[in-house]
Amino acid sequence: MNPCMTTPPDDSLEPEQSVGGSVAARTSALGRALTALTKTRVSLRINHNTHTLATVSPPKRAGEPWKFNLHAMFLDADEIVLQALVAWGKNDDAAGRAVRKYIDAHMHAVRPKKSRMAGVVLSPRGNTHDLHALMQSVNEEFFGGGRSVYITWGQDGRRATPARRSRTRQIRFGSYDEHAKVIRIHPALDRPEVPEFFIRFVIYHEMLHDLLDLETNEATGRRRIHPPEFREMERLFPQYHEAIAFEHRFLKEFM
Template sequence: MIKIRGILKTAQTVQDNLENGLSTHKVAEFKQFITSSVTTIEKICAEAKTTPHHLPRRSREAYYFLKSIDLDNLPIASSQATQTQIASISIKNIKAQQNNILENIFNLASTANPNSAAIEQITHSLIKTVTTIEAICSHQQTTPANLTSTSRQIYSWMKFLTDEQNLQLHLSSTYRIRQIAQEILHKHQLSSLKLTVELTNLAGLYKGKKSHTYAHISISEGFINAPDEVLQALVKSTIIGKSQDNSHIIRSFAASEEYSSILLMLDLIAEVISENPQGGFYNLDDLFDKLNHEYFDANLLKPRLAWSKINTYRKFGHYEPARDRVVMSSALDNAKIPEFVTEFVLFHELLHKYHGTKWVNGRRMVHTPEFRSDESRFKLYAEAQRWLQKLASGES
């Protein structure tokens, strides 16, 4: 059974738009979005030699919902209702700014040990751009969650790279991809092609362009911590063409927690409602105090605690070291979810704060043996794991 990331969020976005009604100038774009989403789901299933009917229940139901929408009879919002909605904010020239940063990163990644002054310059550019975007949002009494899709995607990517460790890993991975690509081009007598490589916040896994003069490779930021075998499969699929073996390698890593945790991190950067620990049902402050006394001898300093704007059904929480913040999925703020399940996810994220990040052979390791040992101390560990597996598979 395959899993396709983003189906549930897409269905929720569509449902919200249908409930609120569409402005007349958005109808064509909305139709295209639904059609494209359905086509992408069917294509991914076809490549995996299956059908949408065999997706996990939640994903299958989301697909059926998208497929059943009558595109010729979409609800139109009244002009008065449209005026009261918060307009999406588009950041002028944000794509050009991102392209400039990507070009600088690619040039800097020509060596395994880039110049520290150049890294500082990129960091400064990232922070300056992110701060400007946040100021624009604040001036309009809103947050980056109200940016247009493209602006929000790029903002989240830039904000992600303002973290020193994320930027270092990004540079290291760009260097490895660049080396792998040059080796493959040389092997296939294509060394004359001008090569460009980028890791960015893509909607898909990867994409590329190749002509008789250049080769461009664009890979999802989710692969930032992927081993060389996966990066080789990505480069070969982009430059040489897809193969069954390489597609299997890529999709296997894309189904891993390493991949999904990065994407969730990017999603949550702009998708937090507010840093209010009080949810509709659970209060994160209360749960933290309980866990801190029970497992950390009341010695763990409380991080910032927040509920996400979106429900997630694959990864239910995330710890952001740069902001010392735990973000929890709204899917857990529910009377149907036992308190110990929400506690366990918060405990897992607090362990990330407690243990920190270790680096082994240039790769980031967060789930060390010490981490897993402490995690297993949770009083209802097995029961919580079973509950989360049921939630992720759509059984509950």
């Protein structure tokens, strides 16, 4: 599933425009193309996951390879897209947008694992905030890219109306459906007044639910949704206090 290969530097090899062929052949063609473009050693990993669709890390020191972790959709990318990948790796924002465009046009190749996802329509791109991109960055920063969950704007069907009760915060800005592995973020947050860090915090919180997998207490049969270690990890978020303060302000002003 995850062929991983390293190609030696070889400037004489031309990038290939291969469509079709075995995954192994296309992977090695892609490796050669990237080697030609970066003029250095390349470590290429092709993935079939749904979230980390493209990661490009240029070498930090001389002698290190360029590292590419790419979704299989890139096996069919033409040279313009590959050039954009390399330029994006060098922090070219316009190239990053070209890569994003390619990904958007090929999202049909990203197949979520069926059954459990049945009936769940994901719409991660809002008017202001792109949840998919935000989740990807949270996943990289806090979970080493290791969480594999879905995300969408929307409300938890079980709590469709944001209710307000006197004592506890009842408006849930995020929810996590552990069966479908879907994080839902309340659409009220999709506006420019809401800073990215706050949405990242809500995503981080929901991803912790995926990580900690809510154990049921054997003795009581009760599940603690936010056990102490959950709260402890939640506080590791760098802007934890700002996020809590923002939440209070936001609830007062907008909800």
